[in-house]
Amino acid sequence: MRRARGDEEGVVLLLVLVVIVLTIVSVYAFARTTILDVVGLRQGILRDRAELLARSGLEIAQRALADDLSRADTHPLAAQTETLLDAWAILGEEPIEVPGGGELRISIRDSGSRFNLNALLDSDGEPLSDSKPFLEAALERIIDNMPGRPEEKFYEPEELADAILDWIDSNDTTRLGDDEVSTYERMRAAGSPLERPLFTLAELAGLPGMDAPLLAELEQYFTPYPLFPIFQNAGVNPNTAPTHVLGLIYYGTADDMALATQDDVYRILRAREDGRVFCSGAADERCVTFASEIGRAGETVFPPLQLSSNVFNIESRATVAGATFRIVATVDRTEPASPRMLEFQVE
Numbered sequence: 001m002r003r004a005r006g007d008e009e010g011v012v013l014l015l016v017l018v019v020i021v022l023t024i025v026s027v028y029a030f031a032r033t034t035i036l037d038v039v040g041l042r043q044g045i046l047r048d049r050a051e052l053l054a055r056s057g058l059e060i061a062q063r064a065l066a067d068d069l070s071r072a073d074t075h076p077l078a079a080q081t082e083t084l085l086d087a088w089a090i091l092g093e094e095p096i097e098v099p100g101g102g103e104l105r106i107s108i109r110d111s112g113s114r115f116n117l118n119a120l121l122d123s124d125g126e127p128l129s130d131s132k133p134f135l136e137a138a139l140e141r142i143i144d145n146m147p148g149r150p151e152e153k154f155y156e157p158e159e160l161a162d163a164i165l166d167w168i169d170s171n172d173t174t175r176l177g178d179d180e181v182s183t184y185e186r187m188r189a190a191g192s193p194l195e196r197p198l199f200t201l202a203e204l205a206g207l208p209g210m211d212a213p214l215l216a217e218l219e220q221y222f223t224p225y226p227l228f229p230i231f232q233n234a235g236v237n238p239n240t241a242p243t244h245v246l247g248l249i250y251y252g253t254a255d256d257m258a259l260a261t262q263d264d265v266y267r268i269l270r271a272r273e274d275g276r277v278f279c280s281g282a283a284d285e286r287c288v289t290f291a292s293e294i295g296r297a298g299e300t301v302f303p304p305l306q307l308s309s310n311v312f313n314i315e316s317r318a319t320v321a322g323a324t325f326r327i328v329a330t331v332d333r334t335e336p337a338s339p340r341m342l343e344f345q346v347e
Helices: 002-070 076-080 131-145 157-168 180-186 212-218 262-273 290-294
Strands: 096-098 102-110 250-253 256-259 300-302 311-320 323-332 340-346
Touching (some): 002 311, 131 157, 262 290
Antiparallel strands (some): 323 340
């Protein structure tokens, strides 16, 4: 009887231990789920705050661009050209800190800081006479500047220049007069020629000879905006373009056109550092012309320099306690009261 009673007590003790273990496991699982829910909720709240802050940054940027136009009457130079001394450009020099550990960074870039590929076509959608030599020279320099050894870069600048122009021109024949569709089918292109202006540089991905590294590099030099540019104001802006883009300024006489040299780029940058502004007229004592700074009067620039712009790329990045939200937008401020959103992406 004692042994049976002892066996019963052992079974009860074992059951009690099992119940205790199951209770502990259940409590731990419940606590873990609760903690994860709380953390997830907190992260969601932080991301929502970051999104609201980033969208506020976009509104601030658009207001800065509209205010820049409103200064035209009192500051003629502001209406005549975009510079890195404009309020919209200075806005991105330092982050904006907000209560609660938030930080907002706003970056604004005018369309003139890149070359517009669509500007290589005339009003009928046909390539201009200097489009092919400019594009070929530009591609050759871009490829040379890409990382890697020369023998690893299997790109053909002349063929790529022809293909890009074929891709966006309005006709259906190649530079050599062959049918574009059948020609690029034989070359196993990933797509067919667009026969229209580019909406995004990603549309060049289907070109034969174009790969991801080269396309990413081209995005540092070129833009599709404005989609329908006015040729007389469609080139690069020497007041805002970065150093690597300035090196693609193509100028000279009709029979002797070439890309800017390192010395040319240095002179442009030195003029900017000295507070001089490249202008089309003498609206201000700081105004200088491209020819006077480079020292070659009588030469032309292709495409003509773009000194003023209504199309801007805006990046608004907000961070709140580790949560980040980023907005990239392209805005047309032609109508300051109601700017048009040409492109909008969130991350």
